[in-house]
Amino acid sequence: MYNFEFEKPETVADAVAALGAEDAQALGGGQTLIPTLKQRLASPAVLVSLKGISEMQGICTANDGALCIGGATNHATVATEGGAYPALAATAAHIGDPAVRNRGTIGGSLANNDPSACYPAAALGSGATIVTNTREIAADDYFQGMFTTALEEGEIITEVRFPVPEKANYQKFLQPASRFALVGVFVAKYADGVRVAITGASNDGVFRWSEAEAALSANFAPEALDGLSLSGDDMISDLHGTGAYRAHLCAVMTKRAVAAAS
Amino acid sequence: MAQVSMTVNGKTASGEVEGRTLLSSFLRDTLKLTGTHVGCDTSQCGACVVHVDGVAVKSCTMLAAEADGADVATIEGQANADGSLNVIQQAFQDHHGLQCGFCTPGMVMSAAALLKENPKPSEGEVRAYLEGNICRCTGYHNIVKAIMAASGQDVSAIAAE
Numbered sequence A: 001m002y003n004f005e006f007e008k009p010e011t012v013a014d015a016v017a018a019l020g021a022e023d024a025q026a027l028g029g030g031q032t033l034i035p036t037l038k039q040r041l042a043s044p045a046v047l048v049s050l051k052g053i054s055e056m057q058g059i060c061t062a063n064d065g066a067l068c069i070g071g072a073t074n075h076a077t078v079a080t081e082g083g084a085y086p087a088l089a090a091t092a093a094h095i096g097d098p099a100v101r102n103r104g105t106i107g108g109s110l111a112n113n114d115p116s117a118c119y120p121a122a123a124l125g126s127g128a129t130i131v132t133n134t135r136e137i138a139a140d141d142y143f144q145g146m147f148t149t150a151l152e153e154g155e156i157i158t159e160v161r162f163p164v165p166e167k168a169n170y171q172k173f174l175q176p177a178s179r180f181a182l183v184g185v186f187v188a189k190y191a192d193g194v195r196v197a198i199t200g201a202s203n204d205g206v207f208r209w210s211e212a213e214a215a216l217s218a219n220f221a222p223e224a225l226d227g228l229s230l231s232g233d234d235m236i237s238d239l240h241g242t243g244a245y246r247a248h249l250c251a252v253m254t255k256r257a258v259a260a261a262s
Numbered sequence B: 001m002a003q004v005s006m007t008v009n010g011k012t013a014s015g016e017v018e019g020r021t022l023l024s025s026f027l028r029d030t031l032k033l034t035g036t037h038v039g040c041d042t043s044q045c046g047a048c049v050v051h052v053d054g055v056a057v058k059s060c061t062m063l064a065a066e067a068d069g070a071d072v073a074t075i076e077g078q079a080n081a082d083g084s085l086n087v088i089q090q091a092f093q094d095h096h097g098l099q100c101g102f103c104t105p106g107m108v109m110s111a112a113a114l115l116k117e118n119p120k121p122s123e124g125e126v127r128a129y130l131e132g133n134i135c136r137c138t139g140y141h142n143i144v145k146a147i148m149a150a151s152g153q154d155v156s157a158i159a160a161e
């Protein structure tokens, strides 16, 4: 690891100011960034920890019923205190392992947008709003491909707002070595329709499966998906599975998520 | 360099760290508490698990500067006041929960965190909680058995491997 200065501001305003310095980068739980620094794939001059900012911690319910999660809230807290949105709490409860969940944050996960990560599927599948220090971004506009998001340099995710659906479920087909999803499918049924978001499969990162959404909006049952499939041509192909295998898993895991949704 | 100060196993510990100094390095190299092992240094194996403010973390994946002011517990602080093994450590010995012992500090610290959250876990819950603790020797059966025994449950029915 190259050396860097470490700062731990206590307010979003101070963090934004600290991130204005040249080659400054935010540090959430470090569960992705520290391994990256060790590999010298990043070399910030200053790391600005967001863990000391109390206004970015914790969970609350907004007036419209949405579940609001502070950007620096760790996965373990969402798992134990996110009960108002059970499928989201269950998603958080299966990220990595207990030690990763005690440090890793929702803001870090969404900022990183790993193509196999769990929270991007939950956020896109729920039509969440990503709130930053400058604006609110709809999940549909936020995810822009593998490791790519709408965030500008120095922009901080301060909160994520999840509308709570009637029913939802996340099915993660575990890649046991990395403990990420080989394929993960988040299905959520809202009064105005069903959303299906898939992680781990596409070369473009998390995406919505619109055909499945239309079929499930008409009939929220696993059979509604009979005959629907995705092409594996543009899917991730690696030693863990071919694109065709991942495409097959997408359909299987979507059915399982519908069957398990509650 | 910056000065950090934390409580480690009940005693105040301070020292100079660089921005990049890992908590695992601070414990091992500065405080000479080498019971915390570094197996992979890539956040995978869990040999480096310690408790920070009461919860399990991988000390190879946390900056020492982040632990400034925190309450840290390592394997060195686990034994009873009279130096005898605590109930989890004793169960690891009684049930042969270790072979080479490299993973053991992390296993014991994860087990302690689990039993604090869930005093009577099922076998499945123990296995799930140890997802991030890798052991190359034992095949896990006796580790799981030791943790179940440490929680005061009857382990005679669990296969001894």
Ligand SMILES: Cc1cc2nc3c(=O)[nH]c(=O)nc-3n(C[C@H](O)[C@H](O)[C@H](O)COP(=O)(O)OP(=O)(O)OC[C@H]3O[C@@H](n4cnc5c(N)ncnc54)[C@H](O)[C@@H]3O)c2cc1C
Pocket: A025, A026, A027, A028, A029, A030, A031, A032, A033, A034, A050, A071, A072, A094, A095, A096, A097, A100, A103, A104, A105, A106, A107, A108, A109, A111, A112, A114, A116, A117, A118, A119, A155, A156, A157, A158, A178, A179, A180, A181, B043, B044
């Ligand atoms: C062994 C292991 C298993 C894992 N398994 C899974 C899994 O199953 N599913 C899964 O989804 N993830 C998994 N992860 C990743 C984990 O969830 C990370 O916590 C997460 O991807 C990054 O969050 P972080 O808070 O640790 O961010 P960091 O590592 O600190 O930062 C990641 C990136 O986000 C930026 N950043 C951090 N916080 C913010 C913010 N609030 N606003 C803007 N930018 C920010 C940083 O600058 C950096 O570029 C795993 C990690 C490990 C080590």
Ligand code: FES
Pocket: B037, B038, B039, B040, B041, B042, B043, B044, B045, B046, B047, B048, B049, B058, B059, B060, B061
């Ligand atoms: S040394 Fe920290 S997880 Fe392996």
Ligand code: FES
Pocket: B097, B098, B099, B100, B101, B102, B103, B104, B134, B135, B136, B137, B138
């Ligand atoms: S006892 Fe050798 S690695 Fe676990």
